[in-house]
Amino acid sequence: MTVLFFVAAAVAVIATGMVITTRKAIHALLYLVISFLALALVFYVLGAPFVAALEVIIYAGAIMVLFLFALMLIDPGRADEAREREWMRPRAWIIPSVLTAALLFELIYVMARGGVPGGLASGAAKAIDAAAQVKAVGISLFGPYLLGVELASVLLLAGLVAAHRLTQGLDRPEEEDAAPAEDTWRRVRRAGRRGGGI
Amino acid sequence: MLHFPWLIPLLPVLAFAALAIFGGRMSRRTQSLIGAAPCGAAAVLALATAVSFMAVPPAGHASDFTLWIWFHIGTFAPRIALYLDPLSVIMVLVVTCVGFLILLYSTWFMRGDEGYRRFFAYMNLFIASMLLLVLADDFLFLLVGWEGVGLSSFLLIGFWYRERANAAAARKAFIVTRVGDTALLVGLLLIFTRLGSLNIQTAMGAAQHQWAQGAAVATAAALLVMGGAIGKSAQLPLQTWLPDAMAGPTPVSALIHAATMVTAGVYLIARTHVLFDLSPTARLVVAVIGAVTLLYAGLSALAQNDIKRVLAYSTISQVGYMFLALGVGAWSAAIFHFLTHAFFKALLFLAAGLVIKAMGEEHDIRKMGGLRRDLPVVFWLFVIGAAALSALPLVTAGYYSKDLIIDQALTAQHGSIWLWLAGTIGALITSLYAFRLVFLVFFGERRGGPAVGLFSRRALAPLFVLAFGSIVAGWIQLPALWGGWTWFTNFLAPALPLPAARHVAFSGAAASVILALVSLAGIYLAYLFFGRQPAAGRALAARPGFRRVEAAALGGWGFDRFYDAAFVRPFLWAAHHGKGDVIDRAVSGIAWVAAALGRGLRLTQSGRLRYYLAAAALGIVVFVAVGVLR
Amino acid sequence: MSAISPVYGLGLAGVLFVLGLLGVLARRNLIFILASIEVMLNAAGLAFIAAGARFGQADGQVMFLFILAMAAAEVAVGLALALRIRRRFHTLDVDDLRKLRD
Numbered sequence: 001m002t003v004l005f006f007v008a009a010a011v012a013v014i015a016t017g018m019v020i021t022t023r024k025a026i027h028a029l030l031y032l033v034i035s036f037l038a039l040a041l042v043f044y045v046l047g048a049p050f051v052a053a054l055e056v057i058i059y060a061g062a063i064m065v066l067f068l069f070a071l072m073l074i075d076p077g078r079a080d081e082a083r084e085r086e087w088m089r090p091r092a093w094i095i096p097s098v099l100t101a102a103l104l105f106e107l108i109y110v111m112a113r114g115g116v117p118g119g120l121a122s123g124a125a126k127a128i129d130a131a132a133q134v135k136a137v138g139i140s141l142f143g144p145y146l147l148g149v150e151l152a153s154v155l156l157l158a159g160l161v162a163a164h165r166l167t168q169g170l171d172r173p174e175e176e177d178a179a180p181a182e183d184t185w186r187r188v189r190r191a192g193r194r195g196g197g198i
Numbered sequence: 199m200l201h202f203p204w205l206i207p208l209l210p211v212l213a214f215a216a217l218a219i220f221g222g223r224m225s226r227r228t229q230s231l232i233g234a235a236p237c238g239a240a241a242v243l244a245l246a247t248a249v250s251f252m253a254v255p256p257a258g259h260a261s262d263f264t265l266w267i268w269f270h271i272g273t274f275a276p277r278i279a280l281y282l283d284p285l286s287v288i289m290v291l292v293v294t295c296v297g298f299l300i301l302l303y304s305t306w307f308m309r310g311d312e313g314y315r316r317f318f319a320y321m322n323l324f325i326a327s328m329l330l331l332v333l334a335d336d337f338l339f340l341l342v343g344w345e346g347v348g349l350s351s352f353l354l355i356g357f358w359y360r361e362r363a364n365a366a367a368a369r370k371a372f373i374v375t376r377v378g379d380t381a382l383l384v385g386l387l388l389i390f391t392r393l394g395s396l397n398i399q400t401a402m403g404a405a406q407h408q409w410a411q412g413a414a415v416a417t418a419a420a421l422l423v424m425g426g427a428i429g430k431s432a433q434l435p436l437q438t439w440l441p442d443a444m445a446g447p448t449p450v451s452a453l454i455h456a457a458t459m460v461t462a463g464v465y466l467i468a469r470t471h472v473l474f475d476l477s478p479t480a481r482l483v484v485a486v487i488g489a490v491t492l493l494y495a496g497l498s499a500l501a502q503n504d505i506k507r508v509l510a511y512s513t514i515s516q517v518g519y520m521f522l523a524l525g526v527g528a529w530s531a532a533i534f535h536f537l538t539h540a541f542f543k544a545l546l547f548l549a550a551g552l553v554i555k556a557m558g559e560e561h562d563i564r565k566m567g568g569l570r571r572d573l574p575v576v577f578w579l580f581v582i583g584a585a586a587l588s589a590l591p592l593v594t595a596g597y598y599s600k601d602l603i604i605d606q607a608l609t610a611q612h613g614s615i616w617l618w619l620a621g622t623i624g625a626l627i628t629s630l631y632a633f634r635l636v637f638l639v640f641f642g643e644r645r646g647g648p649a650v651g652l653f654s655r656r657a658l659a660p661l662f663v664l665a666f667g668s669i670v671a672g673w674i675q676l677p678a679l680w681g682g683w684t685w686f687t688n689f690l691a692p693a694l695p696l697p698a699a700r701h702v703a704f705s706g707a708a709a710s711v712i713l714a715l716v717s718l719a720g721i722y723l724a725y726l727f728f729g730r731q732p733a734a735g736r737a738l739a740a741r742p743g744f745r746r747v748e749a750a751a752l753g754g755w756g757f758d759r760f761y762d763a764a765f766v767r768p769f770l771w772a773a774h775h776g777k778g779d780v781i782d783r784a785v786s787g788i789a790w791v792a793a794a795l796g797r798g799l800r801l802t803q804s805g806r807l808r809y810y811l812a813a814a815a816l817g818i819v820v821f822v823a824v825g826v827l828r
Numbered sequence: 829m830s831a832i833s834p835v836y837g838l839g840l841a842g843v844l845f846v847l848g849l850l851g852v853l854a855r856r857n858l859i860f861i862l863a864s865i866e867v868m869l870n871a872a873g874l875a876f877i878a879a880g881a882r883f884g885q886a887d888g889q890v891m892f893l894f895i896l897a898m899a900a901a902e903v904a905v906g907l908a909l910a911l912r913i914r915r916r917f918h919t920l921d922v923d924d925l926r927k928l929r930d
Binding site: 005009017020025029039043047048051054058062066076097099100101103107108111141152153158159160166167 | 848874877893899904909910911
Binding site: 100102103106109110 | 812815816818819822823826
């Protein structure tokens with residue numbers, strides 16, 4: 001188990017490193033998929049098989065596929081890749097590296113110190129039964145976290161509507177800097193001024 | 199009528215309020231009605247009051263009528279009260295009657311002006327303030343009227359405020375009289391702290407008891423009060439505002455700067471005559487100022503070319519006569535001259551206004567001439583006024599009042615031959631400039647454009663009334679030479695005692711004769727120089743030294759230049775250089791800091807997303823560090 | 829099953845999060861930024877799982893589920909916006925998009 005964990009962890013880290021440094025967008029997304037798969041393995045090792053499955057199905061399987069589709073629509077060409085190389089000069093990495101290194105250092109420091117009393121890093125893990133975990137998750141979702149589930153579904157609905165609306169006119173070629181089209185707001189205002197209906 | 203004296207000032211106050219608040223919605227006719235009629239009604243009430251006062255004088259020849267107590271501070275509780283005694287009755291009569299006549303004239307004179315309603319509102323405000331001033335029983339209340347007339351004067355001088363020069367003239371009037379007002383305030387403070395009350399009668403009575411003859415405090419109080427008087431009455435050295443005040447409309451000049459406001463100072467000194475009785479020094483100063491002013495102004499009037507400026511300097515000069523009278527203790531003589539002067543000066547100004555209108559707003563007498571044929575009625579009215587001004591003997595009121603002053607200057611206990619001489623020479627100069635005006639404007643060949651003399655009855659009728667007054671008003675007090683009837687001084691005696699007489703080398707009768715001769719001589723000289731043979735006058739004028747003298751007289755003998763150099767320029771320099779001072783920098787420094795902060799903070803709004811994120815990340819690092827390292 | 833101390837899980841989550849943050853700060857292309865955000869979200873989820881394992885409760889996994897749902901919605905909207913921006917401004921350079929400030 002330990003070996004599995006560390007191997008999966010190493011794969012995840014390396015893949016993520018490739019995500020943020022590669023030039024081609026499509027490669028980055030594929031690396032991201034690898035990273036997620038490795039993470040699913042980590043989840044399993046940590047005693048959450050249900051979540052591991054979800055990670056594969058939803059995250060790697062749906063969300064990343066969505067990314068890929070979007071990238072396909074964006075259709076980056078050679079020029080874009082050339083630009084990426086131009087943008088990724090070492091100089092641009094200095095400040096972000098400093099900031100993130102500082103953050104990482106703080107995190108390691110806290111964990112090495114033994115963490116917060118009663119916190120995650122302070123004690124040994126409890127032994128758990130994986131199957132019972134899955135059942136407990138299910139019961140939680142229908143019990144105490146029911147409201148959260150409903151809210152999550154509303155959130156997804158909002159995302160759906162937004163995505164639909166935002167991409168509505170995309171297959172039509174857009175005029176550059178045209179006078180703003182008559183959108184609903186203007187129509188409503190105009191109708192209101194006339195005193196009539198929309 | 200004695201029981202409702204407050205109605206008299208109330209009517210103009212209501213007129214002012216009505217015009218100010220609702221006047222915009224009224225028709226021209228209503229505005230005229232509300233502008234003039236209340237003053238007329240007040241005049242009628244004043245007459246009724248006077249008649250009842252004379253018929254059945256109240257106890258002590260004075261009645262005071264308290265309206266309410268203004269405020270309480272400790273034991274200080276000034277009352278809003280009106281005081282009726284012979285002096286205030288006379289003043290009220292003159293103010294309301296002459297005021298009404300001038301307002302009536304103005305309904306025609308100002309008819310084309312777009313500020314018509316404003317004019318009548320201000321005029322009523324003025325009349326109300328003047329009435330309060332003369333009726334006030336308390337110095338504090340008097341100050342209300344005093345300030346009110348100052349304000350109205352400012353508003354009316356600058357009536358046509360769109361012209362820069364008019365606004366400047368109004369400011370000048372206000373500032374110069376303010377100098378006097380400050381002296382008056384200090385004087386009132388002195389009176390209050392030393393005598394304990396600001397009620398006029400109480401204070402004067404206390405002064406009489408507590409202050410010894412010739413006491414320094416009495417002199418100080420008297421001189422300070424005099425300071426206020428010379429400001430409002432345009433005497434030396436505060437006379438510079440009056441000639442420039444002619445920038446206002448002619449009815450304003452007639453009412454405020456001839457008949458009434460400039461005499462407020464005379465009234466003030468007459469009211470506080472107890473102080474001047476106690477202080478021979480102050481009295482002497484008043485007399486000297488009066489004498490010097492009347493000569494100064496007379497000489498200046500001789501050189502002026504603007505018809506209204508001649509009359510303005512003439513006013514200064516005649517008020518100088520009143521001061522001369524006050525200075526020798528002849529209080530009622532001063533009031534007598536005030537009475538007659540109100541009539542003929544108002545007449546002169548109103549007639550001059552008609553001349554100006556007929557000549558199409560031309561003021562320069564060098565561009566007039568021969569108007570006798572075109573404006574016959576105005577000519578005769580003007581001549582009556584000029585004659586009264588020149589103290590034409592026997593037939594004009596001016597003769598009797600000027601004669602009384604000159605007589606008293608000689609024969610009163612504190613008079614002197616020098617004062618008499620000054621008055622007599624002044625009379626010569628007066629008739630000289632008065633008839634110079636008459637001859638230059640109405641006689642000779644026509645130098646200017648045609649004169650269109652179409653005047654309404656509303657304009658001419660008041661002039662006739664004033665002309666009538668200029669003739670008959672003098673017959674209430676005849677000099678010893680001509681009958682010695684002293685009705686006027688007797689009437690005023692309870693309020694204004696007569697001065698004691700002294701023995702002189704020659705009698706008052708001789709003085710009357712000399713005055714008559716001098717007046718006629720002046721008229722004849724004017725005829726010589728300006729009438730029949732203007733050549734003689736021009737020959738004299740051609741002499742080189744004369745030009746300089748004339749220029750000096752024209753400019754009021756350099757007073758304006760001196761004040762400008764001594765006070766105005768240093769003040770402006772100091773104000774200009776004081777602009778960037780420490781406090782100013784501190785205040786604008788605050789603004790600068792705010793702007794700099796804004797500029798600095800604006801730099802953070804670069805719109806670059808990654809910078810924002812970097813800032814957020816930095817923040818997180820810091821917070822976590824703080825939390826971790828605690 | 830859980831012979832691993834959850835501390836290591838947390839450590840891994842930290843490393844992944846930091847890497848994601850690095851990607852967000854250093855890349856100019858909008859797609860890469862969105863991808864890095866996904867990495868960060870994932871790392872956060874991993875932290876929750878580790879916590880759940882430590883305390884033996886199901887709540888950690890429930891939280892991960894919610895994070896998952898939120899990430900999905902966010903990705904949808906974010907990509908739609910990216911498409912829109914690409915169409916309108918013909919660039920996916922975040923720095924060029926500072927014009928949006930006005």
